Every structure is written in C-alpha cells, then in structure tokens.
Amino acid sequence: MFCFQCEQTKSRRGCVTVGVCGKSAQVAALQDLLIYVLRGLAMHASRAMDMGLYESADCDLFVRKAMFSTLTNVNFDQDRFPEYIRQAVEYRDSIRSALQKAYENTGTPFPDVLNQGPAVWKPEKGYNDLEYLENEGHEVGVLEDQDIYGPDVNGVRYMTIYGIKGLAAYSVHAESLGEDDPLVSKFILQTLDFLETGDEADRHDLGINLQKALDVGTTNLRVMELLDRGHRKMFGIPTPTNVCTTPKEGKCILVSGHDMVDLHLLLQATENTGIHVYTHGEMMPAHMYPGLNKFKSLAGHFGGAWQNQRIDFATFPGPVLASTNCVIEPLKSYRERLYTLNDTGVHDVKHIDLHNPKHMASLLEHTNSLPGFDIKTAAKYEDKKFVVGFGREVILQHAEQVLQAVQNGDLRRICVIGGCDGSEHKRNYFTNLASSLPTQTLILTLGCAKYRINHLDFGTLGDTGIPRLLDMGQCNDSYGAIMVAKELAGALDTDINSLPLSISLSWFEQKAVAVLLSLLSLGVKNIKLGPVMPAFLTPGVRQALEDTYGIVPTDIRHPDDDMEDMMKGL
Numbered sequence: 001m002f003c004f005q006c007e008q009t010k011s012r013r014g015c016v017t018v019g020v021c022g023k024s025a026q027v028a029a030l031q032d033l034l035i036y037v038l039r040g041l042a043m044h045a046s047r048a049m050d051m052g053l054y055e056s057a058d059c060d061l062f063v064r065k066a067m068f069s070t071l072t073n074v075n076f077d078q079d080r081f082p083e084y085i086r087q088a089v090e091y092r093d094s095i096r097s098a099l100q101k102a103y104e105n106t107g108t109p110f111p112d113v114l115n116q117g118p119a120v121w122k123p124e125k126g127y128n129d130l131e132y133l134e135n136e137g138h139e140v141g142v143l144e145d146q147d148i149y150g151p152d153v154n155g156v157r158y159m160t161i162y163g164i165k166g167l168a169a170y171s172v173h174a175e176s177l178g179e180d181d182p183l184v185s186k187f188i189l190q191t192l193d194f195l196e197t198g199d200e201a202d203r204h205d206l207g208i209n210l211q212k213a214l215d216v217g218t219t220n221l222r223v224m225e226l227l228d229r230g231h232r233k234m235f236g237i238p239t240p241t242n243v244c245t246t247p248k249e250g251k252c253i254l255v256s257g258h259d260m261v262d263l264h265l266l267l268q269a270t271e272n273t274g275i276h277v278y279t280h281g282e283m284m285p286a287h288m289y290p291g292l293n294k295f296k297s298l299a300g301h302f303g304g305a306w307q308n309q310r311i312d313f314a315t316f317p318g319p320v321l322a323s324t325n326c327v328i329e330p331l332k333s334y335r336e337r338l339y340t341l342n343d344t345g346v347h348d349v350k351h352i353d354l355h356n357p358k359h360m361a362s363l364l365e366h367t368n369s370l371p372g373f374d375i376k377t378a379a380k381y382e383d384k385k386f387v388v389g390f391g392r393e394v395i396l397q398h399a400e401q402v403l404q405a406v407q408n409g410d411l412r413r414i415c416v417i418g419g420c421d422g423s424e425h426k427r428n429y430f431t432n433l434a435s436s437l438p439t440q441t442l443i444l445t446l447g448c449a450k451y452r453i454n455h456l457d458f459g460t461l462g463d464t465g466i467p468r469l470l471d472m473g474q475c476n477d478s479y480g481a482i483m484v485a486k487e488l489a490g491a492l493d494t495d496i497n498s499l500p501l502s503i504s505l506s507w508f509e510q511k512a513v514a515v516l517l518s519l520l521s522l523g524v525k526n527i528k529l530g531p532v533m534p535a536f537l538t539p540g541v542r543q544a545l546e547d548t549y550g551i552v553p554t555d556i557r558h559p560d561d562d563m564e565d566m567m568k569g570l
C-alpha cells in the first residue's frame, strides 16, 4: 500500500504497511481499485455527456458516495468495497453500451482510450475473491502514477483527487438535505476523465494541473453554498446557543460525524420516548439550529473532538452512531454499541440506515437495554460552557459594530483559527496561537479544530459585548466564514486580502483539502497551514504555492512568531 492523503501520514511521507489511521493494506488497495474504476467510469461518462447521452442522477450520487467511502477515517470495512467496485463497473458498462451504440450508428470508430486500463478493467475472478481484488488494487495506486508523471505533477494530480473526495463528501451531505446541482457531478466526472485521458502534454503540465486543483476549489464553493442553503432551509438560521455538557439521567444515544439529517431522524424517533440524544465531535453545531434544538430529546453534548472517541465512546452508557468521518477502529468495550451509517463502515460493526423503520426500532430497543446515565454519573460531568451558533447571519448583524471597532483601533485583526483536528500533540500549536493573540482580536473558528480553543475564556471585544471567540459551526460551514469576509470586504470597498484578516488553517483530511483549494481559488493569500504541509506536495510545489499565494507552514514551535506575523498581516 501507499497512502499519503492525510496529514498524519507516516513519517510525513506515506503509510506503506498499515495506515496511521488503522487502515489495512487490504482496505487501502480496495480503495485504490475503487478510485481506479471510478476513473474508468468518468472516461465514459464525460464522453457520453458531450454526446448528450448521459442522464444518471443515480450514477452521479453513487460516484460521490463511493468517493466519500475512501476519505480518511470513513470506511475500514473490506467487505463493503467489492460492492462499491461492482456497482462502479456496472454503471461504467451501461454508459459504455450506450456509447458503443452511438459510435456504431454514426460509423465512427470507438476511441482507443476506451479500450484500455480503467475503461475496461473487470475482475477475472469475480467480486468475492478479496485477495485477488486487493492484488489488483496494489497495481493502481499513487506510486504507479508517480512513475508516469513524476512526483511534482503527480502530487498535484492527487491534490485534485483528494479535493474531489472532499467536495464529493460535502455534496453528499448537501444532497441529503435536498440540495444538489448536476454541474457538481459533471465537474467531478470531467476532471477525473482529464486526469486519465486529457491531452498528454496537458496532463504532464504542472501549471495546468494546478489550475485543475483550483477548479476543484471553485466547484467546492458551489457545494458549500448548497450545504449552507440546505441546512438553513431544513433547520433554520443558526442562533447563539449554550450547549449543555452535563448529561441527564436516563437512556441515551450518542451521534458523531457530520450528518444533521441522521440526527434529525433520530430526534424525531426519540421525542417523548424518554431517550436522550447527545452530540459528539463535529455534531456539536446541531444545537445552533432551531429546527434541531426544538427537540426535547436533544439533551446535550458529550465528549470532545473525534480523536477522543475511544475514551468518550467507552464511557458513554448507550449506543454510539458514527454518521460520517471521523470514525476509528473501536475498542472491544464499545464495539457492540457502535453503529455505522451511510458510507461509513467498520468491519464487523453493525451498519444501519435510520430511514429504515426496522433498523430504527432495533436501535431504540438496544438503547433501552443499556444502562443509560444514572444521576450520580451524570453529575460527574461539569458544564464546559460551550457556545455555538455564530453563523454568518449573526456575525453580519454586527457588521457595523465590527467595522466601527476596526476604525477605532479596538479591533486590530480577525483571525480564523479552525479546520480539522487530529491527535498529534503538536496541534497544541493552535491553542497557543489563539491564547497569544492580543485582546483586540476576534477569533472565528469552525470544524473540529475548535476543540483546541473552545475551552478557553477569551472574553469579549472591548465594550462591544461581542464574544472574542465565535464558533461558526462545522467544517461544513466554511462557506459562512467566506461570506463574512466577502461582505466585510464589500462594505469597506476592498478585497479579502486587504481586510485585517488572517487565516491559520488546521488540516487533517480531504474535506480540508477541498476547503483550502476553495480559499486559494478566491485568491486568498498568506494562509498559514498546519500543523505540517501535505506530504503529497513536493518541496518544489510548496515553493510555487508560497510564491503565488504566500501559503506557509505553521511554525509549530513558535506560535508567538506566527501570531506576530498575523498581526502584521504577513
């Protein structure tokens, strides 16, 4: 195996025997094979679109869900991948038949590129032979492509693929909220096709590949806009809300991941049953939506960021649902209580669909068979005083006050410190950076990286009454932060880079790659990216990005120096 798609990759180079995340070599190879076959599907779909022959909302959603399954900490179940691969081959071949007929009818020869590689790959031994599929997957990964394209271009090509994975995941969330745009899938399929069959010189050109990666960022902005709209349409405008972290006596279920639709289904099913539902990790922003917070069964938040799940899940006295990333191989102590949903998977862990009434009923039955919280245990958890819900609407209500504070010198800088978190100790950098900021700053945070700073008391900004730390929501809510920046720039008749705004982005996996590419596609400069730079970017490419965008690694040992740079706008 070779995988370097996330920040925690082994020795800052790549995981080669087993993932730091726990992904086995077998699952890594199956995921590589899946991406390979999806590339073959895209080669056909892209041509079918050009000829007006492609109409498949089902296929569009399948491609995005299949890509979602390959994100870091989403699906570790080797038994799920043969089915994804089988479906990808089936969709590919049905588009292929339509294309073949069209070519026959016009008397044009079928393109040669569609008679090789991922365009025609089929399992000689069927889909049940995992070892065979694994061996096939070991032949079609990063290193094989690197032999063809060299490390610089290959790294950028993989940045494009990882960005597409991130935007695919976000668009699956948006779709479940009823928001979709066919242009998103069109972009995914055409870009995957370019990586496979684009003009040979273009495919080897660093500049053209960098532009493709930026195009991922532009499309991701559209996806985040859909997501923003979907959440608001379904659950209302986020409102500042105190989140209760002291559990209540009674039966309980914990929900982790990002999927508010799953949480909503669960809240509907548990209302007035006496079962309490708690959020974990990236689900905490659920409390900011009136349409979710109105449920009495939404009892509070339990635990910290995803990387604490082994402690948090082990001590939780009820079932735990992993709705999306980030899930990790469970400990024995809670394996029986863990459920995966959607494209998330862990081998031999129950996988359910909350839309299925039977699955929901058996989950509630399981909940009632477990102890839940008793008064004594519940009282041991102190209130952490988390406040969520500073969405773009709330912040922009105070735009005039904020701009006035900038003019008075009461507000010297708005610092975005957020993104995704990980378990490494060096991520304390973000805590230290935030703590070292002068009091004349506002800190916008989102994503699970908020847990590095949301336990600290930053007070309010001068006498404005505005809290200095404003939690905007999940990483899914990055669109809101971008809109705030755009609106403030508009009000000051300037551009984002001329605002007193600095960004320190904590990245971990491919959703963060998509968000980073969105920021770059908007021309945002001087982002500090950390805790370390992506392993898939070579020193040469990092330098090119620094030269063009001023993007630099966080100085993890010297957060004070970074703070001073940020205050100077560097």
Ligand code: FSO
Binding pocket: 258, 281, 282, 306, 325, 326, 419, 420, 421, 447, 448, 449, 474, 475, 476, 508, 509, 510, 511, 512
């Ligand atoms: Fe975090 Fe995980 Fe939300 Fe990521 S829970 S790390 S970028 O999946 O998506 O912020």
Ligand code: SF4
Binding pocket: 003, 004, 005, 006, 007, 008, 009, 010, 014, 015, 018, 019, 020, 021, 022, 023, 028, 071, 072, 073
């Ligand atoms: Fe390694 Fe990250 Fe890939 Fe897991 S997802 S195998 S930790 S690079």
